Amino acid sequence: MLKVEALSKHYGSKKVLSDVSFQINPGEVVGLVGENGAGKSTLLNILATLISPDKGNLSFDDHSYDSDLQKVRKKIGYIPQDIAVWEDFTVEENMVFFEQLSWKKKSKAELRQLCQNMKLEQWKEKTQSLSGGMKRKLNIAISLIHDPDILLLDEPTVGIDLKSRKEIGSYLHGLAKHEGKTVIYTSHDMEEILSFCDRVYCIGEDPFYKELLEENGKLVQVL
Template identity: 45%
Template sequence: MIAANQLTKKFGKKEVLKEMNFFIEKGETVGVVGPNGAGKSTLLRIIATIMKANNGTIQISGLDAKKDMKKIRQKIGYVPQEIALYHELTARENLRFFAKLAKCRSEQGWMKRCEEWKLAEHLDKKVKHLSGGNQRKLNILVALLHDPDILILDEPTVGIDITAKQEIVNDLRQLGNEGKTILYSSHDAQELESLCTSFLILKDGELLFYGSKQKVRQFGSISQSKNFAETLGAIVN
């Protein structure tokens, strides 16, 4: 589904990603974890074709990210850490605007999602008047308008309360159950444990580990006596 081969990215002389190799299967929910500066956001942006690598390749379903960017973007929904919405427009106006850009003519699909995600009653509120959690949900729904196979989320629950976080994690888990491939970056170890089936662990631009949740405990010198969230927390921070 997503294959990286010798993926390298530099900013000036600084090597931000260092010859990464991995293969993500269709339908996986992958936690992209590591301390600040590990290269997580850079990696996600390259996979989303927002940024180009200096060397190496990314392939999505056999398509090359450099040669087939337009086709790949049809398969991907990208959710940045920042709220990428028009705050003076209502939620409904935002969805209609971005749906038009995505050439999504029917409102039936996103209306159903709004009902499932408890946003339907807030559609006619301006984004600036929505709670932080509902802004985050709307940010994700915009990325889903064209029904992508892959959803890439860069810290999508930062700055919201625990209840809203849990609602979003539950909604994303349902998307995983529907067969979508999800890449999810977060510093919240409990979120990662609850949602993800496998993990990419980065540090200083290097891929230190890629594997299933069951194998995370075996990674590095983390004490085996810790529970999973503590183990992840030690890695992430």
């Protein structure tokens, strides 16, 4: 379980997160929504241990972010907004390269299976020739090499076609429901949030998202 207690973060005089608390269970898919600049990426980056909060206690499966940082990091898979793959490498070469950097070892067959699970079949193709949706799938497959328990995704489906969006959304949903992973992702796509998320956290004071989601029967908590 992911536990966040009394988390705050500011940049200079700008308060971004103020006394935020929540808990997320294994197997849940949680969406983070809010207007531009509300603090979604900031929260995701704190959960990914990439930036530190000003105050607050965070833990995952009873491992504290403060005292058990290495254990927590091993459990996290983070997919940033910008696709980070080697364009000159094939899909296979990318997977093997990142497997070598990973603390968890996987055979080539297992790496290929990860891609196939995402409906990414172009194993021998150069990454530069893949569509945006396929590159995004590769990015997600790379983040799964070390079998993380918690997946943090910053706008994983932005700028890609509807078919890939749906495939990625249902794949992430399946990871939560069949493998018990905790999935947290940001999106501006309300249809996607409505289809794939069990719960939604709204960041910021604008009531727009909360009202829209509640009208559609979603459980929403304002952070």
